Amino acid sequence: MAASLADVPQLVLNGLMSGAILAVPAIGLTAIYAVLRFPNFAVAAHATIGAFAGYLANTTLGWPLVPSALLAFLAAGVVGVVSDWVVLRPLRPAGLITATIASVALMIALENLVRLGSGNALRDYDLPILRDWRFAGVRVGPQQVEDLAIAAVAVAVLFGFLRFTRIGKAMRAVADNPMLAAIKGIDADMIAVLVNFVAMGLAGLGGMLIGLDTSIDPLTGFRALLAVFAAAVVGGLGSIPGAVVGALSVGVAEELSLLILPPDYRTVVGFLAILLVLTLRPRGILGARAY
Amino acid sequence: MENYLVAMGVTAGIYALMALGVNLTWGMAGMVNLGLAGFFAVGGYATALMTKAGVAIPVGVAAGAVVATCAGAGVALVTARLRADYLAIVTLGFSESVRIVASNELWLTNGSDGIAGIPGPWRGTLSPGAFNLLFLAIVLLVLGAVVSMMQRLATAPFGRVLRALRDDEDVAAVAGKPVLLFKLKAFAIGAGVLGLAGALYAHYTSYIAPDIFAPLLTINIVLALVLGGVGNNMGAIAGAVILVALLEGTRFAAPLLPFLSAAQIAAMRELLISGLLLVILRVLPGGIVPERISR
Numbered sequence: 001m002a003a004s005l006a007d008v009p010q011l012v013l014n015g016l017m018s019g020a021i022l023a024v025p026a027i028g029l030t031a032i033y034a035v036l037r038f039p040n041f042a043v044a045a046h047a048t049i050g051a052f053a054g055y056l057a058n059t060t061l062g063w064p065l066v067p068s069a070l071l072a073f074l075a076a077g078v079v080g081v082v083s084d085w086v087v088l089r090p091l092r093p094a095g096l097i098t099a100t101i102a103s104v105a106l107m108i109a110l111e112n113l114v115r116l117g118s119g120n121a122l123r124d125y126d127l128p129i130l131r132d133w134r135f136a137g138v139r140v141g142p143q144q145v146e147d148l149a150i151a152a153v154a155v156a157v158l159f160g161f162l163r164f165t166r167i168g169k170a171m172r173a174v175a176d177n178p179m180l181a182a183i184k185g186i187d188a189d190m191i192a193v194l195v196n197f198v199a200m201g202l203a204g205l206g207g208m209l210i211g212l213d214t215s216i217d218p219l220t221g222f223r224a225l226l227a228v229f230a231a232a233v234v235g236g237l238g239s240i241p242g243a244v245v246g247a248l249s250v251g252v253a254e255e256l257s258l259l260i261l262p263p264d265y266r267t268v269v270g271f272l273a274i275l276l277v278l279t280l281r282p283r284g285i286l287g288a289r290a291y
Numbered sequence: 292m293e294n295y296l297v298a299m300g301v302t303a304g305i306y307a308l309m310a311l312g313v314n315l316t317w318g319m320a321g322m323v324n325l326g327l328a329g330f331f332a333v334g335g336y337a338t339a340l341m342t343k344a345g346v347a348i349p350v351g352v353a354a355g356a357v358v359a360t361c362a363g364a365g366v367a368l369v370t371a372r373l374r375a376d377y378l379a380i381v382t383l384g385f386s387e388s389v390r391i392v393a394s395n396e397l398w399l400t401n402g403s404d405g406i407a408g409i410p411g412p413w414r415g416t417l418s419p420g421a422f423n424l425l426f427l428a429i430v431l432l433v434l435g436a437v438v439s440m441m442q443r444l445a446t447a448p449f450g451r452v453l454r455a456l457r458d459d460e461d462v463a464a465v466a467g468k469p470v471l472l473f474k475l476k477a478f479a480i481g482a483g484v485l486g487l488a489g490a491l492y493a494h495y496t497s498y499i500a501p502d503i504f505a506p507l508l509t510i511n512i513v514l515a516l517v518l519g520g521v522g523n524n525m526g527a528i529a530g531a532v533i534l535v536a537l538l539e540g541t542r543f544a545a546p547l548l549p550f551l552s553a554a555q556i557a558a559m560r561e562l563l564i565s566g567l568l569l570v571i572l573r574v575l576p577g578g579i580v581p582e583r584i585s586r
Contacts, residue, residue, distance in 0.1 A: 225387075
């Protein structure tokens, strides 16, 4: 059962792969935090929604992987905008705690809407089973490489969007200094809608990528929640490059924990990482600058 | 039917205890606790293990409360200096970690099968009806003691400092109050009350398992408190009673929807609870019995 030291290269590789996928929803969480200043637990439910949207496209409509992933992004993004506008936006003025608690309630509500439609059964994507590639003593599945490529493209597009487009710059401005941004005439409501679309879309895409590896059910997103938060906190809550660094660290730490812990304790590793970082360096590895 | 009402009364009493514990940390001190199910679990498991090993029930219950207090102090210690959002994340992480440990450490907690056969006071010698009544009396006694303690705390200088640092931490600090120490104490006491409730629950039902401590329990208690009025001890109790009546009511509604599967019925229930919480936060933020600020 327990992994041995000889497995370390394989574990590190697996950790980097799962970390890259984890980075996608972690960026979503941290982006919402950077602009709207509250930890939105509903990312978990949007990850589930994305996973199911992608699943329906892939199995019922027979779409290939990439269009299915795009649909997962779109579906979760649209639900994210609507649920935030209707449910969370009116509660934000009541303060941080109210908004946070409301996001937990929203998470449970959305999860159960999915359950109402699907039941609790585990579902699998319709993907060809491929033989693993081997080189230099490590194994890689072609499917993993494709997942990694999708995650990497999504992250690269996001960085380009934030860096080079006017809207991306406006988002960074609001995250950096909301009052100054308002003075310059940036519409905060508009930015909130955009951030929710992009961030919850990423959560949905991340949920699908997480689901591709295993099976999906209404709790798919919730099971990943601690790891997603761990990635964002380790990297520095509110920092987008931080979320990437944090996700890779948490991914590798989770895999390396197999050397000393049974696999069921992966989730606890995320919690321990949060405790460790908050005790030693509360601002996270990269600090709190949004970009 | 009487038996059923008494059992509902016990559940409402235990929920009220939890709501009181949360009211101290959230309502008075302004610290969110999304992992309250975890502290409830810690108290329940502690007393279950001890009383099954032969310790007297009151000692086990007290130990459950103490263990939960220590766990609360630990969590507060890590996050006391940070903004409230980190506390939300860490407390949720704490309760999930407790759940995972309880599901996996078979030698200690018997995994997801849970611990059965936890002793209750005179369970063997009394009839089930009499046992329920006795337990209701015990829960009401404990509840009365905790309420009077909470009311004392609320009007004592301790409670005033908590409300001050909830409303403005810097002002409280400038007034010379050791803010961190106060937050730590408030969170630890609140966690202790949650542990006490968990211990009582374990002895009442004689059975605990990781499933019971799902995040929905946290939402239930938050709803009870929001419903009754955050910051008000009487509101916490009123909210718990209404919530239990509501939860039991959904049991009778389920047969009216025969076309839904068991999983869908459960989903409808969770949807109702979480939806109701969102609606109340929106339309009745002060709850039924809003906090009265005395001068």
